[in-house]
Amino acid sequence: xxxxxxxxxxxxxxxxxxxxxxxxxxxxxxxxxxxxxxxxxxxxxxxxxxxxxxxxxxxxxxxxxxxxxxxxxxxxxxxxxxxxxxxxxxxxxxxxxxxxxxxxxxxxxxxxxxxxxxxxxxxxxxxxxxxxxxxxxxxxxxxxxxxxxxxxxxxxxxxxxxxxxxxxxxxxxxxxxxxxxxxxxxxxxxxxxxxxxxxxxxxxxxxxxxxxxxxxxxxxxxxxxxxxxxxxxxxxxxxxxxxxxxxxxxxxxxxxxxxxxxxxxx
Amino acid sequence: xxxxxxxxxxxxxxxxxxxxxxxxxxxxxxxxxxxxxxxxxxxxxxxxxxxxxxxxxxxxxxxxxxxxxxxxxxxxxxxxxxxxxxxxxxxxxxxxxxxxxxxxxxxxxxxxxxxxxxxxxxxxxxxxxxxxxxxxxxxxxxxxxxxxxxxxxxxxxxxxxxxxxxxxxxxxxxxxxxxxxxxxxxxxxxxxxxxxxxxxxxxxxxxxxxxxxxxxxxxxxxxxxxxxxxxxxxxxxxxxxxxxxxxxxxxxxxxxxxxxxxxxxxxxxxxxxxxxxxxxxxxxxxxxxxxxxxxxxxxxxxxxxxxxxxxxxxxxxxxxxxxxxxxxxxxxxxxxxxxxxxxxxxxxxxxxxxxxxxx
Numbered sequence: 001x002x003x004x005x006x007x008x009x010x011x012x013x014x015x016x017x018x019x020x021x022x023x024x025x026x027x028x029x030x031x032x033x034x035x036x037x038x039x040x041x042x043x044x045x046x047x048x049x050x051x052x053x054x055x056x057x058x059x060x061x062x063x064x065x066x067x068x069x070x071x072x073x074x075x076x077x078x079x080x081x082x083x084x085x086x087x088x089x090x091x092x093x094x095x096x097x098x099x100x101x102x103x104x105x106x107x108x109x110x111x112x113x114x115x116x117x118x119x120x121x122x123x124x125x126x127x128x129x130x131x132x133x134x135x136x137x138x139x140x141x142x143x144x145x146x147x148x149x150x151x152x153x154x155x156x157x158x159x160x161x162x163x164x165x166x167x168x169x170x171x172x173x174x175x176x177x178x179x180x181x182x183x184x185x186x187x188x189x190x191x192x193x194x195x196x197x198x199x200x201x202x203x204x205x206x207x208x209x210x211x212x213x214x215x216x217x218x219x220x221x222x223x224x225x226x227x228x229x230x231x232x233x234x235x236x237x238x239x240x241x242x243x244x245x246x247x248x249x250x251x252x253x254x255x256x257x258x259x260x261x262x263x264x265x266x
Numbered sequence: 267x268x269x270x271x272x273x274x275x276x277x278x279x280x281x282x283x284x285x286x287x288x289x290x291x292x293x294x295x296x297x298x299x300x301x302x303x304x305x306x307x308x309x310x311x312x313x314x315x316x317x318x319x320x321x322x323x324x325x326x327x328x329x330x331x332x333x334x335x336x337x338x339x340x341x342x343x344x345x346x347x348x349x350x351x352x353x354x355x356x357x358x359x360x361x362x363x364x365x366x367x368x369x370x371x372x373x374x375x376x377x378x379x380x381x382x383x384x385x386x387x388x389x390x391x392x393x394x395x396x397x398x399x400x401x402x403x404x405x406x407x408x409x410x411x412x413x414x415x416x417x418x419x420x421x422x423x424x425x426x427x428x429x430x431x432x433x434x435x436x437x438x439x440x441x442x443x444x445x446x447x448x449x450x451x452x453x454x455x456x457x458x459x460x461x462x463x464x465x466x467x468x469x470x471x472x473x474x475x476x477x478x479x480x481x482x483x484x485x486x487x488x489x490x491x492x493x494x495x496x497x498x499x500x501x502x503x504x505x506x507x508x509x510x511x512x513x514x515x516x517x518x519x520x521x522x523x524x525x526x527x528x529x530x531x532x533x534x535x536x537x538x539x540x541x542x543x544x545x546x547x548x549x550x551x552x553x554x555x556x557x558x559x560x561x562x563x564x565x566x567x568x569x570x571x572x573x574x575x576x577x578x579x580x581x582x583x584x585x586x587x588x589x590x591x592x593x594x595x596x597x598x599x600x601x602x603x604x605x606x607x608x609x610x611x612x613x614x615x616x617x618x619x620x621x622x623x624x625x
Contacts, residue, residue: 053498074502075497076496076497076500076501076502076503077500077502079497079498079499079500079501080500083498084498086494090492091492091494091495092495092498093492093495094487094488094491094492094495094496095491095492096487096491097484097487097488097491101484101487101488102488104481104484105484105485105488105496105499106499108481108485108499109499109500110500113481113482113485113501114480114481114482115477115480115481115482116480116481117479117480117481118479118480118481118483118484119479119484161499162498
């Protein structure tokens with residue numbers, strides 16, 4: 001479903017503040033895989049997502065979604081295939097527009113826009129059925145401005161909007177990090193059910209190691225722009241957070257050794 | 267313990283003033299009170315005429331208010347192109363009328379040309395990645411030359427030419443005299459303008475209100491609200507920005523064509539500082555009609571422009587007797603400074619309010 005080939009990303013190349021965020025990412029995702037991604041700050045997790053979503057074109061490498069090479073596609077064109085939920089709850093919805101308007105726009109994804117009514121009666125009816133299962137009472141507030149909703153409610157809406165009209169790929173960028181613990185749990189439950197129901201191919205970044213192990217079917221660890229750990233379902237089974245941390249330190253040590261080797265050779 | 271009780275009243279006193287400054291009432295005090303005061307101060311034998319004239323001018327300019335509302339509030343795309351597209355509309359009206367075209371035809375032509383140049387600004391801003399203010403100044407500057415080329419000189423009088431109003435004027439005047447007497451005849455022109463322009467403005471407002479509820483209109487509003495989201499939903503935000511800025515400038519140019527026919531001339535400099543008038547209309551309107559929906563917001567821009575023109579007319583009719591015995595009066599040339607100060611104060615007050623809300 002998603003294939004990344006030797007992805008490199010360097011910012012400000014040739015300048016004093018040059019940063020290499022991705023150093024050769026190779027990844028193949030089959031359909032309906034749910035991958036959790038962990039890694040310390042600056043590991044390149046968000047850069048990886050931005051590259052997949054198309055906020056910039058990579059310095060090197062190819063990105064294929066469903067065997068279509070999208071490397072040079074602009075962000076908005078790629079977004080027809082990709083659903084995305086940001087860390088910041090304010091990024092996913094239009095605050096001054098109503099719940100019904102926001103959801104209708106998401107329902108119109110991949111369709112040609114015309115001069116028909118934006119919130120048609122048909123869409124409004126469908127909206128109720130979509131919002132009711134998440135149990136936040138949003139189905140009774142269709143004409144409320146999104147502005148009035150809490151961060152958790154907005155994030156739940158963004159999640160629904162991203163998964164509507166079944167995208168090829170769902171990107172979740174620490175989408176519960178800005179929420180209080182109870183709400184975060186609720187949003188994760190919703191995430192789980194949405195992904196399972198629609199059988200979405202999903203990538204989820206998280207800072208919570210337990211989450212990374214509990215959710216999904218596969219776990220990746222990024223470090224300094226590389227995938228340093230790729231755990232399948234079998235390998236993850238029985239693995240504790242401590243086990244994961246140990247693996248992480250192991251990898252870190254190796255990376256450190258590599259650097260020392262390089263330095264001593266010079 | 268005693269210390270807190272003594273210090274409390276002082277604290278309360280200062281915070282009360284601060285609270286007053288920060289409250290929703292502040293802009294009402296700054297904006298509406300002077301207008302109401304001014305209304306009472308309009309003196310002279312012809313106060314009703316001043317009122318009526320200001321209302322007619324305000325209605326003719328109302329679409330400028332709506333245009334500024336579209337770019338500044340809906341699209342979040344500060345646009346100064348209107349300083350050029352407004353006289354552009356007037357130029358087209360003037361040059362077409364003196365060349366014998368139907369005055370009615372000038373309205374759609376002005377609308378279209380305004381839209382084209384508004385679109386040019388948005389294309390420059392989005393495709394060349396130039397800030398909207400700068401892009402619009404570039405286009406507005408270029409339009410000065412284009413307007414001069416169109417008209418061939420800096421001013422074209424239309425007093426003896428047919429306008430959209432002239433076919434109805436004699437009949438309407440007779441009707442007014444028959445209904446309200448000879449005395450009312452001097453108000454006939456303004457009443458006719460208010461009725462005819464009122465219909466045009468309301469029509470434009472209703473069509474635009476409808477448009478914002480369509481699929482395309484909804485996407486356009488979302489673009490201004492949250493560009494990141496509209497991109498994430500697979501839409502190119504540039505497309506909707508260009509469309510929106512074009513609609514805004516089309517309305518402004520239409521207003522230019524109407525004003526040229528109402529005041530009886532077109533002038534290349536008539537757009538100078540128009541953006542501040544438009545902003546003032548939006549701000550004044552928002553304090554009178556709370557813009558909770560697009561429908562109310564367009565109405566508030568129209569009402570705001572009328573109130574703004576009435577306030578100006580009132581200020582212009584003010585007379586003060588200075589201690590030395592001289593009289594001081596506000597000149598038409600002072601209006602721009604007064605408007606600039608008004609916009610400044612209200613923008614400052616809104617910032618104070620915002621800061622309070624976020625802290």
